[in-house]
Amino acid sequence: MKILILCDMFPPAFGPRMGYLCKYMKRAGWEPVVVTEQIDDNTFSFLKGETPVTYVNFFRSKGKILQKAEWICVFILDYLFHYKDKKMAKAASRLLEEGGYAGILCSSYRAFPLPAARYVAEKYHLPLVIDLRDIVEQYASNEYIAHNFRTFPWLDRKITAAFRHKLLRDRNNALRKADRVTTISPWHVEKLKAYNPDTELVYNGYDPELFYPERHRTSRFVITYTGRLISLATRDPRLLFEAVSRLDREKLIDPDRFRIQWYVDDGSKAIIRQAAADYPVARYVDFFGYVPASEIPGVLNRSSILLQLANTFASDGPKGFMTTKLFESMAVGKPLLCVKSDESCLEATIRETRSGLAARTAEEAYRFILHHYRFWQDNGYTHVDTDKEIVERFSRKKQAEQFMRIFTRLNSK
Numbered sequence: 403m404k405i406l407i408l409c410d411m412f413p414p415a416f417g418p419r420m421g422y423l424c425k426y427m428k429r430a431g432w433e434p435v436v437v438t439e440q441i442d443d444n445t446f447s448f449l450k451g452e453t454p455v456t457y458v459n460f461f462r463s464k465g466k467i468l469q470k471a472e473w474i475c476v477f478i479l480d481y482l483f484h485y486k487d488k489k490m491a492k493a494a495s496r497l498l499e500e501g502g503y504a505g506i507l508c509s510s511y512r513a514f515p516l517p518a519a520r521y522v523a524e525k526y527h528l529p530l531v532i533d534l535r536d537i538v539e540q541y542a543s544n545e546y547i548a549h550n551f552r553t554f555p556w557l558d559r560k561i562t563a564a565f566r567h568k569l570l571r572d573r574n575n576a577l578r579k580a581d582r583v584t585t586i587s588p589w590h591v592e593k594l595k596a597y598n599p600d601t602e603l604v605y606n607g608y609d610p611e612l613f614y615p616e617r618h619r620t621s622r623f624v625i626t627y628t629g630r631l632i633s634l635a636t637r638d639p640r641l642l643f644e645a646v647s648r649l650d651r652e653k654l655i656d657p658d659r660f661r662i663q664w665y666v667d668d669g670s671k672a673i674i675r676q677a678a679a680d681y682p683v684a685r686y687v688d689f690f691g692y693v694p695a696s697e698i699p700g701v702l703n704r705s706s707i708l709l710q711l712a713n714t715f716a717s718d719g720p721k722g723f724m725t726t727k728l729f730e731s732m733a734v735g736k737p738l739l740c741v742k743s744d745e746s747c748l749e750a751t752i753r754e755t756r757s758g759l760a761a762r763t764a765e766e767a768y769r770f771i772l773h774h775y776r777f778w779q780d781n782g783y784t785h786v787d788t789d790k791e792i793v794e795r796f797s798r799k800k801q802a803e804q805f806m807r808i809f810t811r812l813n814s815k
Contacts, residue, residue, distance in 0.1 A: 403504035403809055404433040406528075408494055408519045410510050412438040412455060413446035418695065418726060419535055420509050421449030422609055426802030428453065435503075437494045439486075439515075446695045456493050460486060480514075481568060490518035498526045505529040505809045508576075511536040513569045516576035524579070529812040531805070532580040533604070538569055539593060540721045541636065582808050587747050589715075589722035604804050606726045607796040608733040612696075615735035616703040619782035623655075623775055625662045625739070626705035628698060629727050631670040634677055636720045637711035641741040643681040644764035645771055650682065654772060662709075663688045665701065702734045706784045707774055709739055712760070715746035724748055729796040732757045737774050737786045741767055757788045 405427070413421035415438075424434040428451070440459040463472040479485035497503075506528050508519030516532060523530035577583055577597040584604040585594055594601045631637050646662065649655045664674055664687070671689050678684065693701060702708055708731040713720050724747060731738045738758030743749045749760035761767040774784045794800070 403806075403813065404435065404502050405809060406494060406497060406503050406506045406522075407434055407436045407438075408490060408506065408508045408515050408522075409436065409438050410512075410514050411441055412436050413449035414444040415441035416443050416445040417509075417511075417535070418446050418449060419533070419606065421446050422607075422798035423802050423805060424453040425449060425451060425609075426799045427806065429799075430802070430806060432806060435497060437490060437497065439490075444694075445692065448694075448696050456497065458486075458489050458493050460489070481565070484517055487515050487518040487521070490515040491521050494518060494522045495525070498522060498528075503528060504813050505531065507531045507533060507805070507809075509533040509535060510573075512538065513572040513576075517572050520576045520579050529581040529809070530579065531582045531584065531808055531812070532577060532598075533584045533805075534573075534590065534594065535586055535606075537573075537585070537590060537593065537722075538566060540590070540723065541632075581812055584805070584808070587722040587724045589747055593722070602804075602808075604801050605796050606724060606729055607798050607801050608726070608730040610733070610794075610797045610799060612699050613702070613730045613733035614699075615733075615785070617783055617785070618704050620704060620706065620778075622658075623660050623706045623778045623784075624704070625707045625709055625771070626665070626701060627663070627709040627711065628665040628693075628701060629670075629711075629725070630667060631673045631711065634673060634713075636713060636723070638677065638713045638742050639674060639709075639711055640677050640681075641761055641764045641767050642709065642739070643678050643683050645761075645767035646683050646686060647681045648764070648768050649772065649775075650686070655686075655775065657685045660686060660775070661688055662686050663690065663705075665690045665693055667692060698730065699734065702731060702736060705736055706778055707737045707739050707771065708734075708758075709741070710748075710760075712740055712744045712748055713742050715744045720744070722747060724751065729793075732788060732793050732796065735785055735788055737770070737784055739767065739770055755789050755792050757786060757793070 407420055409420050411417035427434045434453055436453055436455040440457040460476050461472055463469045506519055506523045508516055510516055519530060574597045580598055583594055583598045583601040585591055586606050591601050591603050710728055715721055732755055740752055740760040743760035743762045752758055752760045759770045778784050
């Protein structure tokens with residue numbers, strides 16, 4: 403089948419879900435065609451492959467002042483007139499006029515380009531599947547907003563409230579018209595079923611051709627985190643720092659042989675330093691910038707413990723986060739430490755796969771780290787005996803098969 407994919411980002415930009423889908427769709431003989439926003443990022447450049455991609459460029463200005471002015475103009479035009487969606491729909495229509503498409507898949511983390519997908523699906527009488535990787539309701543606060551408005555505090559609150567209302571209205575209107583909705587955690591499924599009962603779970607996952615166990619003996623015990631922190635309300639590493647501080651105080655570790663390595667951006671680095679300020683652990687910490695996604699399997703396999711950051715599931719806290727990094731960590735068979743446990747879907751999945759620990763207390767984190775550190779001292783490596791059959795359910799290949807089954811069923815009606 404030939405499927406048109408509309409998405410807010412696509413490799414080489416930093417959203418891999420659709421890139422992996424296209425890879426395995428093409429392996430199965432399907433024809434994915436992509437329309438997406440032009441984003442200046444090459445994190446997943448290896449995933450583009452031979453998938454035909456139409457990039458829609460909304461931002462062309464050079465220089466900080468012009469870029470800021472252009473961003474404000476696009477924001478206002480989009481808020482008032484669906485400017486971005488109309489341009490996406492126009493680009494998609496040019497492709498759909500050629501004919502031969504069996505359906506439309508739209509993947510988003512907020513709302514754009516759901517209105518565009520809804521419009522072209524109705525215009526060309528094609529089944530529409532909406533895939534939501536994240537939703538506004540999962541965040542502890544307003545972390546889903548990429549740019550601060552930076553006006554007056556009272557005006558910022560009004561703009562944010564109006565923006566949130568628009569995002570949810572556009573998203574929910576599209577959801578009600580979709581033939582099927584997919585999303586990434588059991589919590590997300592239950593939330594979105596209120597708008598479309600035909601909602602099903604397609605987890606994030608790992609590429610089995612890239613992420614698999616390798617045994618490396620290392621001269622240092624390394625706890626590794628790769629990714630991004632939005633806020634301490636969403637991802638809180640302080641239980642880790644408390645546990646490491648105790649290990650240091652009891653002289654069970656030393657900085658020459660024990661490291662915590664962060665592969666993060668500058669914003670995340672500032673949040674981590676803020677969280678670590680009350681603990682004497684700075685001499686154990688190393689910061690690195692992002693590395694190309696193709697290098698991540700090697701980074702993970704040369705680590706001793708792989709760190710996942712979360713926070714307790716709550717009505718006013720984060721909900722339903724199950725990131726790609728979680729499943730990639732499971733796939734390489736290294737001990738996985740999640741701090742702080744969400745006490746929900748994330749903890750249950752870690753326990754079910756036997757891949758590590760979602761720590762609710764610093765004491766639990768302390769015992770987990772010490773256990774694997776002592777094993778490393780004796781053997782020079784670490785490992786964990788995961789339930790491989792369960793972990794394999796999260797492979798990108800199996801998720802592509804899920805999407806293909808959905809379109810096959812929709813086209814057989």
